[in-house]
Amino acid sequence: MARVNDEVEALLLEYADLIAITGGDAFRQRAYERAARGVRGHPEDVSRLDAADLRAVPGVGRSMADKIEEYLRTGRIAALDRARAAVPQGVRRLMAVPGLGPKKAMALYRERGIASVDQLAEAIARDGLKGLAGFGPGTVRGILRGVETLRSAGGRLLLDAATGLADEAVAAVSAAPGCERCAFAGSLRRMRETVGHIDVLAAARDPEPLIAAFTAMPSAAETAGRGPAEASVRTADGFGIDLCVLPPEAWGAGLLHRTGSRAHHARLRALAADAGLRLSWDGLFDAAGGDRVAAGTEEEVYARLGLPWIAPPLREDRGEVEAALRGAPHRPVTVEDIRGDLHTHTDLTDGLASLPDMVAAGAARGYSYYAVTDHAPMLRMQRMTEEKILAQRERLRALAGRHRGLALLHGTELNIGPDGGVDWPDAFLAGFDVCVASVHSHFGLDRAAQTRRLIAACENPYVDIIGHLTTRKIGRREGIDVDLDAVFAACARTGTAVEVNGHPNRLDLRDEHVLLARRHGVRFAVDSDAHSTGELGTMRWGVGTAQRGWLTTEDVINTWPLSRLGRFLRAPGRAPLGRARPGA
DNA sequence: GCCGTTTTCGGCCCGACTGTTTTCAGTCG
The missing domain is CATH 3.30.460.10 (Beta Polymerase, domain 2)
Structure with a gap:
């Protein structure tokens, strides 16, 4: 692991898990999880913070700060070592299986001696969980599915x-x-x-x-x-x-070769052969004479093959070479094209940073607009109310003009109910500048029902963006079963954008789905879904996924100037962007 | 273990879903 923050995050999460497994105080466990998220989302390297700054990290108090300092000083945390001694490592790894929590993981170890995912799979295969209290056939089926999901991401x-x-x-x-x-x-x-x-x-x-x-x-x-x-x-x-x-003279050819993909590189080799050339890892050569004709930079190699430089996320042999040969090279959206983030959270719900801190971090990224979209009431655990979100709107309006050139948009992340309904009535929704709507529950509905609910959400005139549409979490949860063609057609028809969520656990939509949606003429919002100031940086992976899905600035609404974005977000009764907002 | 314009103690992330233990525990968002 490279960043000390990542190491500290992992240690705090491990400690939290060990508290849960041993039946410790749930609030204490959550305190460690919260501190782990705080450290993860902190933009500065914790090893460079003094004691006071360390305690300013959200969720970190005296005890955590001491433990972090102990780790930075000695490379160990004594309390964690003691907890580790009480629980075999493998038991904690079992908790990575979706559907297995601390209680069931510990039961598997205590009652059957199972201390690894492989042992678990093997025990299920020979029906070895039979008779174990709490592990009926339905539960075992669920665990097996979880093992398969986990293994699908195996080692990556x-x-x-x-x-x-x-x-x-x-x-x-x-x-x-x-x-x-x-x-x-x-x-x-x-x-x-x-x-x-x-x-x-x-x-x-x-x-x-x-x-x-x-x-x-x-x-x-x-x-x-x-x-x-x-x-x-x-x-x-x-x-x-x-x-x-x-050797430096082979840099470009080597980078091209090592970047791949294999299919893209094969395409280039074929192109070279047609031109009487030979492309290998150390250069582009004249096939007859053997002279090296290009190798120093990727641009040189591509140019000698009659192509412009092709951005790495496109190099999958999905038509990128043909497009370039046709003289219509594809120009994917870049991080620099992004003018604002349309899906972010604050500590009013499950974010870690305050509203002013999140806005300041958005300003520091050079954005021209920034939307705050905290969770809505149907996600009960967030305890949102109309009063709380209206008060936030006032505080956001008061921040307008604080950061020159930054327009602040007040939004929310609505929940799409099982029937496609959302949290608030139209009259209240009209007061937001932007509404993201996402699925957070009822993942198990059948395909027809999932498709219906998403189309119903698209048809709500106040829903501007469908957030993390499939709800998959890489290695943790498969996406919902839904007819994507039907949903994307509805998005295109209703002018509802689809999100490319940049959080590395999600990347939802994934690249193939982006390609599919684009064919339907859908617009996209590439968002961070940040829950801390540091997480605003997940935009880079969202953009990478957008690039893999061939998106251009024309496709991505948050590369557009505020005026054009405002026209896209227009809805009955909603104040036009820029007019209601001083500083816009 | 953290936190504070209801403060230094006593709250804190609530409720749905699932399967099974037939009255509820475990998991999840």
Whole structure:
């Protein structure tokens, strides 16, 4: 793990789980979970904070600050070590299975000695849970489904964790003497939703110091392989990172080769062959004479093949080469194109940061508009009321003009009920600038019912954006069963945008669904769904997914100027954007 | 364990869903 915050988050979550497993105070457990989220969402590295600043992190008080300091000083937390001694590691890992909580995990261990996911799967296969109290046939079926979901993500990292590791490796190698260039490549550079291993590429005359720096970095728990110009390491969790060092003149060809995808690179090789050239990992060569004709940069190689540079998320052989050959190269939306975030939370509901802090963080990102969209009352645990959200609106209006050039939009994230209804009547919804509507319950409805409810939500004139439409959580929960064609057709017909949620656990819609929706003529909002100031940065993964889905600025409403966005958000009785808002 | 314009104690994330233990515990959002 690269960022100290990630390490601390993991330790606090582990402690919270151990409290739950051993039947400790539920409020204490939640305090640790909350602090873990606070640390995760904190934009600064906790190792650089003094005691007072540490306690300013949401959810961190004296006891947590002491534990974090103890970890930073000694690399251990004594209280956590004691808790670990009481519960076998595998029991905690069982809790990663959807449907298995602390109680059932502990019961499996106590009654059947099961202490790993593999042992659990094996026990189910030989009917070994029979007779165990609380584990009837329905429960066992559910657990088995959970094991399959978990295994579907098996051993792969989410984009935030993979990016953290890759950044650490690139920083370590870049600092080595003689390193001319260094970057990560592979599926991470293409922004696939999960990453099986990380490819790091570097350019240098002498690979040795780079390899030494790479194998010595803190995350490299063991060196799995080593050659004259490459090395492989594994993290403590067994995740693999490869380094390949190239001569500087081969940098572009090497980066192209290592970035892939295999299918895209094969397409380029075929194109080269047609032109009497040969493309390999170290350059583009004249097939007859053997002279290297391009290799220094990706742009040079593409240009020699008659193509413009193609953004890595597009390199999946989904027509990107043909489009470029036709003279209509695809220009995907970029992070720099994003003018605002239309789905964010504050501590009024389940966010961690205050309204002024979230707004300030949005301003710091250079946005021209920023929407606050806290949860609505149907999500009971959030205890939202009309009074609370109206008071928030007043506080938001009072912040207008505080940040030059930033228009503040007041919104909400509505819940789509099983029948497609949402939390508030039209008259109240008309008071919001923007409404996101999302499914948060009744995941088990059948396909027809899910499709009906989503179409009904689209038809609500105040619903502007459908949030995280399939509700999948990578490795935790399959998405709902829904007729996406029918829903996207309804979105296009009603002018309802679909969200590309950038949270690395969600990435919902996923790239294939984005492609499908785009074919229906749907508009999109790429959002962070941030619950802390740091999480506003998840926008980058949303944009990566949008790029993989071939979205352009024309498709994405939050790349548009405020005036055009305002026309899109128009609804009966709703004040036009910019008029009701000083500072807009 | 955290937190505070109802403060230094006593609250804090409530309720639906599911399966099964036939009166409710466990899990989840």
